[in-house]
Amino acid sequence: MSVITLVRHGQASFGAEEYDQLTALGLEQSRTLGEALRARGVVLERTVCGTRERHRGTAREIVAALGSDAPIQIDAAFDEFDHRELLARFDPRYAHLGVLAAEMAVELDPLKAFDRVFERAIDGWVRAGSRGGYSESFEGFRARCLDGLQRLAAALPKEAAALVVTSGGPIAVLAAELLGVPPERGVRLRFGLVNCGLTKIVVRSRGPRLASFNEQGHFEHEGGRLLTLR
Numbered sequence: 001m002s003v004i005t006l007v008r009h010g011q012a013s014f015g016a017e018e019y020d021q022l023t024a025l026g027l028e029q030s031r032t033l034g035e036a037l038r039a040r041g042v043v044l045e046r047t048v049c050g051t052r053e054r055h056r057g058t059a060r061e062i063v064a065a066l067g068s069d070a071p072i073q074i075d076a077a078f079d080e081f082d083h084r085e086l087l088a089r090f091d092p093r094y095a096h097l098g099v100l101a102a103e104m105a106v107e108l109d110p111l112k113a114f115d116r117v118f119e120r121a122i123d124g125w126v127r128a129g130s131r132g133g134y135s136e137s138f139e140g141f142r143a144r145c146l147d148g149l150q151r152l153a154a155a156l157p158k159e160a161a162a163l164v165v166t167s168g169g170p171i172a173v174l175a176a177e178l179l180g181v182p183p184e185r186g187v188r189l190r191f192g193l194v195n196c197g198l199t200k201i202v203v204r205s206r207g208p209r210l211a212s213f214n215e216q217g218h219f220e221h222e223g224g225r226l227l228t229l230r
Contacts, residue, residue, distance in 0.1 A: 048072070171193055
């Protein structure tokens with residue numbers, strides 16, 4: 001069997017005007033993961049990532065720490081959905097992130113308050129279906145993530161390993177699909193995914209199967225310092 005490991009990108013710049021940049025901690029998380037994979041003797045047949053800078057930066061750090069010479073392949077199938085569009089469609093005022101940030105700042109727990117808003121924005125996107133007017137419907141998002149996984153699984157030789165650096169949304173919908181969880185519920189799995197956590201998929205003759213979800217043992221020696229959700 002071959003193994004496809006999905007990695008959520010390292011910590012990005014949550015709260016900044018430009019989210020799509022790794023923080024210093026995100027870079028460290030990525031290097032630490034690469035070093036852990038190297039210690040396990042992982043040899044990669046393929047390294048794939050989405051098109052976002054947080055995906056590419058995480059992949060570069062992992063590959064460098066791993067000492068792998070496998071080229072990094074870019075595949076937009078593993079991109080995240082457009083979170084800014086979802087927020088703006090939920091409340092047009094949130095097209096300006098400063099408005100949302102100001103509202104969250106007065107909450108007792110701004111991060112939890114943001115999560116509540118974001119969860120409702122995602123729910124609205126899921127419920128809208130193909131008629132919601134979004135640039136990408138939830139079903140379209142789910143379909144492209146599945147297509148990316150299926151293409152990679154078909155291309156991998158037997159007993160080969162591939163690493164895919166992506167975001168929480170694709171990991172959640174793919175895990176839900178493999179578990180048989182309704183997609184509209186499965187997308188909520190993204191809220192518990194840690195940065196640089198591992199989700200393993202084994203590919204057998206009958207197709208992909210979920211082997212593990214959101215592994216984070218490679219950060220245990222740091223006592224939780226490297227565990228982040230954003």
